[in-house]
Amino acid sequence: MPFKTLDDLTAPLGLTAVVRVDFNVPMENGRVTDDTRLRVALPTIRKLQSLGAEGVVLLAHFDRPKGRRVAEMSLKPIVEPLSALLGQSVGFAEDTPDHPAYLDAENLSGGAVLLVENTRFHAGEETNDPKVAEHFAQLGDIYVNDAFSAAHRAHASTEGVAHILPAYAGESMRRELTALDAALGNPQRPTLGIVGGSKVSTKLDLLKNLVSKLDYLAIGGGMANTFLFAQGYDVGGSLCEKDLKDTALEIMAAAAQADCRLLLPLDVVVAQEFKANAANRTEDIGAPLTDADKIFDAGPRTVDELCKIMASAKTLIWNGPLGVFELPPFDAATVAAAKFAAQQTKSGKLVAVAGGGDTVAALNHAGVADDMTFVSTAGGAFLEWMEGKVLPGVAALEA
Ligand code: ADP
Ligand code: MG
Numbered sequence: 001m002p003f004k005t006l007d008d009l010t011a012p013l014g015l016t017a018v019v020r021v022d023f024n025v026p027m028e029n030g031r032v033t034d035d036t037r038l039r040v041a042l043p044t045i046r047k048l049q050s051l052g053a054e055g056v057v058l059l060a061h062f063d064r065p066k067g068r069r070v071a072e073m074s075l076k077p078i079v080e081p082l083s084a085l086l087g088q089s090v091g092f093a094e095d096t097p098d099h100p101a102y103l104d105a106e107n108l109s110g111g112a113v114l115l116v117e118n119t120r121f122h123a124g125e126e127t128n129d130p131k132v133a134e135h136f137a138q139l140g141d142i143y144v145n146d147a148f149s150a151a152h153r154a155h156a157s158t159e160g161v162a163h164i165l166p167a168y169a170g171e172s173m174r175r176e177l178t179a180l181d182a183a184l185g186n187p188q189r190p191t192l193g194i195v196g197g198s199k200v201s202t203k204l205d206l207l208k209n210l211v212s213k214l215d216y217l218a219i220g221g222g223m224a225n226t227f228l229f230a231q232g233y234d235v236g237g238s239l240c241e242k243d244l245k246d247t248a249l250e251i252m253a254a255a256a257q258a259d260c261r262l263l264l265p266l267d268v269v270v271a272q273e274f275k276a277n278a279a280n281r282t283e284d285i286g287a288p289l290t291d292a293d294k295i296f297d298a299g300p301r302t303v304d305e306l307c308k309i310m311a312s313a314k315t316l317i318w319n320g321p322l323g324v325f326e327l328p329p330f331d332a333a334t335v336a337a338a339k340f341a342a343q344q345t346k347s348g349k350l351v352a353v354a355g356g357g358d359t360v361a362a363l364n365h366a367g368v369a370d371d372m373t374f375v376s377t378a379g380g381a382f383l384e385w386m387e388g389k390v391l392p393g394v395a396a397l398e399a
Pocket of ligand 1: 196197198202220221222223239295296319320322323324325326355356358359360
């Protein structure tokens with residue numbers, strides 16, 4: 001790892017750590033409805049405590065208050081569920097101009113945990129104002145970033161502060177970076193990517209980066225229609241970005257140039273109504289389609305071919321479903337590919353890393369999210385990383 005982790009800290013610490021976490025949890029009427037992100041933060045908090053940290057000060061953003069104090073966007077509702085999970089009461093710092101958070105942070109002892117109010121209540125958080133970074137740095141002696149999902153933003157609490165205090169990757173950040181490195185940084189070959197989802201336009205950078213790095217790339221979902229159309233195949237009334245025809249051809253040429261073998265659908269499942277259990281039929285590509293026909297999934301021959309390639313691959317990186325997985329039976333290709341990936345991973349033949357908003361939902365739908373090597377819930381940060389971009393929050397840890 002090109003950056004320091006908590007393993008580089010030696011006990012007894014006797015310090016206070018400022019930890020950036022992701023507590024942007026789903027909330028309804030001031031109650032946390034899914035505590036996954038709170039659980040994700042526990043290993044880092046506990047490790048710092050076991051190393052002898054006097055205080056653990058937690059920084060997090062919630063929603064988009066745009067630099068103003070918005071009561072409904074307070075982090076206060078986190079205190080109770082976090083205390084329950086930790087089995088210790090967590091303090092809360094309002095962090096107002098009259099009573100800045102360092103007044104609450106300076107006397108922590110014995111591994112006390114203090115949650116600081118929404119970082120984005122400071123106007124300078126999102127602009128990475130050095131004054132706000134300094135304000136956060138005053139809260140402790142070392143900085144730990146455990147929020148990979150916020151690392152694509154250069155904000156005061158994710159980037160600026162990392163240049164002021166000695167900076168470390170937290171446990172969840174380390175796990176994520178290790179998995180991503182195994183998938184795309186230094187993967188075992190042959191490598192296979194699966195990219196699906198709705199549109200080519202939102203995943204251009206991602207496709208370009210992947211064809212330059214992978215041995216095989218399967219393209220599915222709505223975006224495959226644009227590739228089929230670009231090659232002159234009939235796509236009927238399917239979702240298709242016809243204006244991106246040339247872009248699709250460029251990506252195909254780039255893949256050929258880079259020796260990345262593309263797998264586009266060989267057959268497709270077609271229906272006329274966008275609803276569950278709509279009447280449907282399977283067609284080979286090239287079959288004539290009417291304007292009423294819409295491609296909603298990849299067909300069984302495509303899935304067979306994909307699984308054949310997956311059986312020979314050592315690494316899989318996956319973003320985006322192969323079809324409209326929300327509406328059965330148009331989940332069939334996604335579910336079959338996911339189950340095969342899970343089986344290969346469980347038998348130790350494949351390292352499988354997946355991520356992206358709907359991808360996580362699709363793998364959960366297939367019941368195999370836990371069988372993958374790693375499933376990232378980081379959303380935007382995961383996609384930017386798949387695009388080959390430098391994530392400022394990660395880069396700052398390397399400095
Ligand atoms: P992700 O969030 O996984 O990165 P996207 O947001 O780009 O992926 O796309 C996911 C959506 O794509 C899903 O809602 C799915 O229904 C839709 N989709 C997949 N295949 C098709 C298709 N053939 N036609 C229309 N929509 C599709
Ligand atoms: Mg999405």
